[in-house]
Amino acid sequence: MKEHLTVIDHPLVQHKLTLMRRKETPTSTFRQLLRETSMLLTYEITQDLPLTTMNVDTPLCGMQAPILDGKKLALISILRAGNGLLDGMLEVIPAARVGFVGMYRDEETLEPVEYYCKVPPELDKRLVIAVDPMLATGNSSVAAIDRLKEAGANDLRMLCLLAAPEGVARMKDVHPDVPIFAGALDEKLNERGYIVPGLGDAGDRMYGTT
Numbered sequence: 001m002k003e004h005l006t007v008i009d010h011p012l013v014q015h016k017l018t019l020m021r022r023k024e025t026p027t028s029t030f031r032q033l034l035r036e037t038s039m040l041l042t043y044e045i046t047q048d049l050p051l052t053t054m055n056v057d058t059p060l061c062g063m064q065a066p067i068l069d070g071k072k073l074a075l076i077s078i079l080r081a082g083n084g085l086l087d088g089m090l091e092v093i094p095a096a097r098v099g100f101v102g103m104y105r106d107e108e109t110l111e112p113v114e115y116y117c118k119v120p121p122e123l124d125k126r127l128v129i130a131v132d133p134m135l136a137t138g139n140s141s142v143a144a145i146d147r148l149k150e151a152g153a154n155d156l157r158m159l160c161l162l163a164a165p166e167g168v169a170r171m172k173d174v175h176p177d178v179p180i181f182a183g184a185l186d187e188k189l190n191e192r193g194y195i196v197p198g199l200g201d202a203g204d205r206m207y208g209t210t
């Protein structure tokens with residue numbers, strides 16, 4: 001059984017995360033760092049994708065060269081902050097199909113409310129990677145994964161920038177079959193459901209809203 005949580009502690013990821021955490025980091029820099037980090041995270045989350053070989057002719061000779069085998073990928077952005085991770089992922093996997101699940105967090109109850117869902121067909125035949133930068137209470141991730149399973153997904157992974165222990169535990173409780181990959185596991189949630197130390201509201205940081 002794979003680890004439920006994999007922390008991607010590559011030095012470049014850690015370095016960029018630190019810069020993103022700084023409250024002085026401006027929106028444009030934050031976005032650029034997020035794009036770079038998501039490419040690195042994608043590299044790690046796809047490490048075990050199966051390969052096959054195909055015949056190619058190089059200018060010198062023919063060879064059997066490796067190429068990705070098996071299921072096609074679907075990347076599902078949990079709106080809105082998921083889009084910040086998605087951009088960099090698509091640079092690395094341009095052929096992936098993309099879907100969106102719109103969840104906002106009711107600030108009183110901290111419960112997720114779905115307002116949009118559009119996903120690629122045949123999710124049951126794809127490796128599905130759900131992306132949300134902040135795994136906080138886990139409520140929206142759990143609800144989004146519920147939705148994706150309803151739509152047929154049966155091979156799922158979750159990618160985030162920062163995770164809180166509470167969110168990881170909740171995901172493990174409800175969706176133990178969905179491994180989580182994160183740039184860091186932070187200390188805790190505060191009373192408003194924000195990850196501490198965290199980086200603030202990821203959507204606000206990447207889009208310059210407050």
Ligand code: URA
Binds near residue numbers: 081198201
């Ligand atoms: N969502 C965010 O953007 N930040 C947090 O700290 C928690 C949830």
